[in-house]
Amino acid sequence: MVDDSNAETWTLDDGKRLTLRHIAHGDAGIEQTFVRKLSVQSRYLRFHGSIKELNNKNLETFTNPDPLNAEALIILYRGKINEEEIGVGRFIIDSDDKSCEFAVVVADEWQKRGIGTKLMKALIRHAQSRGIKKIHGSVLKNNSGMLHFVKGLGFEETTTPDDPSVVLVTKGLRD
Numbered sequence: 001m002v003d004d005s006n007a008e009t010w011t012l013d014d015g016k017r018l019t020l021r022h023i024a025h026g027d028a029g030i031e032q033t034f035v036r037k038l039s040v041q042s043r044y045l046r047f048h049g050s051i052k053e054l055n056n057k058n059l060e061t062f063t064n065p066d067p068l069n070a071e072a073l074i075i076l077y078r079g080k081i082n083e084e085e086i087g088v089g090r091f092i093i094d095s096d097d098k099s100c101e102f103a104v105v106v107a108d109e110w111q112k113r114g115i116g117t118k119l120m121k122a123l124i125r126h127a128q129s130r131g132i133k134k135i136h137g138s139v140l141k142n143n144s145g146m147l148h149f150v151k152g153l154g155f156e157e158t159t160t161p162d163d164p165s166v167v168l169v170t171k172g173l174r175d
């Protein structure tokens with residue numbers, strides 16, 4: 001059991017109880033299992049490339065975000081046998097200390113049940129509490145699901161001539 005004073009739990013319409021909390025060092029196993037179990041498509045959309053699992057360096061970084069400039073939140077479901085990670089979102093604060101870059105992914109079988117929205121809203125709250133004024137992310141142009149998802153959350157889209165395959169999505173954050 002990880003001690004996180006910001007942890008929250010809620011119940012889905014079908015009665016399943018989920019927990020959202022900060023990622024912790026001991027989560028390397030469930031984080032790697034989560035990434036391995038994602039569909040090829042979801043891994044590609046999240047990592048913008050074809051990976052099957054996280055390499056050791058990324059696994060270490062992802063489960064030990066630098067408290068000075070990063071945060072990662074995971075969503076967990078306790079099944080009959082064990083607790084599994086079913087979603088993860090993170091942000092890294094830019095060098096200006098005013099904006100941050102986010103990334104988010106939900107396990108395929110748990111998508112379209114409001115979990116991504118819950119995760120993004122929590123990331124935004126945590127970023128706001130650190131004084132961040134703008135959150136942004138890079139979305140593959142063909143990731144229509146994500147573009148629909150962030151539009152619903154009030155993000156705006158811009159494209160850059162540097163990389164036409166990517167759409168930059170940005171949202172200003174109020175105090």
Ligand SMILES: CC(C)(COP(=O)(O)OP(=O)(O)OC[C@H]1O[C@@H](n2cnc3c(N)ncnc32)[C@H](O)[C@@H]1OP(=O)(O)O)[C@@H](O)C(=O)NCCC(=O)NCCS
Nearest residue numbers: 042045046104105106111112113114115116117145146149
């Ligand atoms: C994008 C993602 C995080 C959304 O998570 P989620 O838990 O499915 O999101 P929600 O259930 O909260 O859905 C919110 C809205 O987005 C829509 N949506 C989510 N995924 C969608 C998809 N693949 N296609 C179309 N719409 C989608 C939902 O229908 C819902 O729309 P509504 O408010 O009009 O009903 C999830 O689909 C995912 O992990 N995708 C793969 C990884 C990825 O693309 N990450 C982004 C990299 S930056």
